[in-house]
Amino acid sequence: MKSKKAINLLDRANMESCDYSICTLVTKFDEYDQMLASFHANGFIEPACEFLYIDNSNNNQFDAYTGINALLRWAKGKYIIVCHQDIELLQDDIEELGTKLTELEALDPNWAIAGNSGGVYQGSLNDLAVRISDPHGENIAQGPFPSRVTGLDENFIVIKAQANLALSGNISGFHLYATDMSIIASVLGFRSYVIDFHLKHKSRGIVREGDDLYPGEIGYPEIRETMVKKYRLAFATQWVSSSTTEFFIFPQIFSRIRYNLARACELLWLSRHTYRMRLINLLRKKRNAPKKFE
Numbered sequence: 001m002k003s004k005k006a007i008n009l010l011d012r013a014n015m016e017s018c019d020y021s022i023c024t025l026v027t028k029f030d031e032y033d034q035m036l037a038s039f040h041a042n043g044f045i046e047p048a049c050e051f052l053y054i055d056n057s058n059n060n061q062f063d064a065y066t067g068i069n070a071l072l073r074w075a076k077g078k079y080i081i082v083c084h085q086d087i088e089l090l091q092d093d094i095e096e097l098g099t100k101l102t103e104l105e106a107l108d109p110n111w112a113i114a115g116n117s118g119g120v121y122q123g124s125l126n127d128l129a130v131r132i133s134d135p136h137g138e139n140i141a142q143g144p145f146p147s148r149v150t151g152l153d154e155n156f157i158v159i160k161a162q163a164n165l166a167l168s169g170n171i172s173g174f175h176l177y178a179t180d181m182s183i184i185a186s187v188l189g190f191r192s193y194v195i196d197f198h199l200k201h202k203s204r205g206i207v208r209e210g211d212d213l214y215p216g217e218i219g220y221p222e223i224r225e226t227m228v229k230k231y232r233l234a235f236a237t238q239w240v241s242s243s244t245t246e247f248f249i250f251p252q253i254f255s256r257i258r259y260n261l262a263r264a265c266e267l268l269w270l271s272r273h274t275y276r277m278r279l280i281n282l283l284r285k286k287r288n289a290p291k292k293f294e
Helices: 009-016 029-041 064-074 094-107 177-187 220-234 256-288
Strands: 018-026 049-055 077-083 087-089 111-115 117-120 128-134 137-142 147-152 156-160 191-194 199-201 238-241 246-249
Touching: 018 029, 018 064, 018 094, 029 049, 029 087, 049 064, 064 077, 064 177, 094 111, 111 147, 111 177, 117 191, 128 191, 147 177, 156 177, 177 191, 177 220
Parallel strands: 018 049, 018 077, 111 191, 128 199
Antiparallel strands: 077 156, 087 199, 111 156, 117 128, 117 147, 128 137, 147 191, 238 246
């Protein structure tokens, strides 16, 4: 018998979902209104879409990391678009985006984030995939597309809601959050891509630091350094122990010698562990053995 008070999670998901949640941190509502108009003109309208924003126009109530995490929690779209207020859709519309995401799904069902600019996976330094118009150039198409990347620009990203992604809770500010999410997605078994969806970003991308910072704002170099330290520690060689097993984790970048050393340490520990368990079992058997009476 089904409970009258309990709610089937799948029923609620189907009832409340839409295709796209478009999420933005807003500091200038005139720019945001122009962005909205371009989305509406290209088919992003209710009920297929919802538009969510955080009002930072008077002061920064949320930084990007806490704000976007809040938006991700409340968004009900199958795909969650996180974008800047100063972008403008051109000719690529909702149908075109749907086509590109369907193609990406067929290519790699484990994709989780798609954007328009990022560093190519296993590429050389400054090897970028870019599909955008901005002050650096019109109709830039540096592919091929889709291109797998390790980090993305923040002006426009599409997140697969099913991947259940979030941003770091120990980083704050307004920079590198799309790269942070790309790293987290990779750890969770997902991948990030640049796709061929063309739009206009009106800004060159502002990297504020020093005297250009707003009161209380954290600069780009500080955020970058915090992120490097965080993941350097997270991906460091470490010994992991659970209630059922123990093992070493170490980056693939380590040499074969380092691998052999780590493996030797692991085998040594396991051999000691096995010997100890055998000794304990032997003592238990002797203790529990029936006593002989003369």
